[in-house]
Amino acid sequence: MIDNAKELVFNLVPEPDRKLKTKALLIAQENCLAVGLTSVTDCGLPENAILLMDSLQKQGLLKMRINAMMEPEKGNMDRFLKNGPYKTNRLQVNTIKLYADGALGSRGAFMLNDYSDDPGNRGLLMNKASYYEVICRQAFDAGFQVATHCIGDGANRFILEIYGKILKGKNDRRWRIEHVQVVNKDDFPLFAKYSVVPSIQATHATSDMFWADERLGTERLKGAYAYQQLLSQNGWLPNGTDFPIEAINPLLTFYASVFRKNTSGLPSGGFQIENALTREQALRSMTIWAAKASFEELKKGSIEIGKSADFVVLDTDLLTCKEEAILKSKVLKTVLDGEVVYDRGNATN
Secondary structure, eight states: OOGGGGHHHHTTSOOOOHHHHHHHHHHHHHHHHHTTOSEEEEEEEOHHHHHHHHHHHHTTSOOSEEEEEEOOOHHHIIIIIHHOOEEOSSEEEEEEEEEOOOOTTTTOSOOSSOBTTBTTOOOOOSSOHHHHHHHHHHHHHHTOEEEEEEOSHHHHHHHHHHHHHHHOSSOSOOOEEEEOOBOOTTTHHHHHHTTOEEEBOTHHHHHHTTTHHHHHHHHHHTTBSOHHHHHHHHSOOOBOOOTTTSOSOHHHHHHHHHHOOOTTOOSTTOTTGGGOOOHHHHHHHHTHHHHHHTTOTTTSSSOOTTSOOOEEEESSOTTTSOHHHHTTOOEEEEEETTEEEEEGGGOOO
């Protein structure tokens, strides 16, 4: 089932009750803290999920900081869009999440030209242009950010052009494109022209690298997973894990960003190594630049006086250690708002 068609299956699945959702959130929190995550961006949430997170945080049960990107459903639009961005010490709701296309692996990503391994197929756009234009205009007028899932070069151009109609030029609205996996060479400058934030997940490159050339061909592949080209547009870019699609451990994101290899160390020279990030760039992309992407750079993302005490203690110096040591690195402690929320010495697993 590709993209919108999956709803035919999802609609048959009973909605989990509040007790089960709470249990799932608290287990997820344990998993996040154990790998050193103090904040997560959760994309495309319905109103009831956001309200549950808010309730659990206010009870002191859910300690994770959450940037909740809302699904543009009626409940969210009526509650949040009408009243403006919602923010507490640990939760913020100021972003609408949209989906322009599907995935490259399923050939659901929307391409400007046919797939190299499937002539006649260019993938799919999830909705008509008018759908995105209306929601983006509503978001702009309400002071909300927009983050749109774009994989194919067709989807990236399509959304960049829609953003451009509304943003018009340089700005500080920090509208995002999520994944930005394949970009036509002519479209990279549009990120700078409209100050659009390319939001990447580096392990996509190392997950897709053994078959991406089959889908894209040699020439299009040059504009795929092009992190240095994207970084050069605005001088910064956020980077995440994309769990549960990819693994939860951010150290794997760091490794893929810098060495462009999978966990088996392949390929030996790195995949399209010219677009690898430096160690410092990778670290910034997962900390201060990630915080900046959600308008939180003055609160977190670096260890400075006046900021929240959110940090991780590792057994390895990521900036100086040997390559092979990164995959063996362990989180010793995770500290959130000054509280030790994970201690490896006391962990049960």
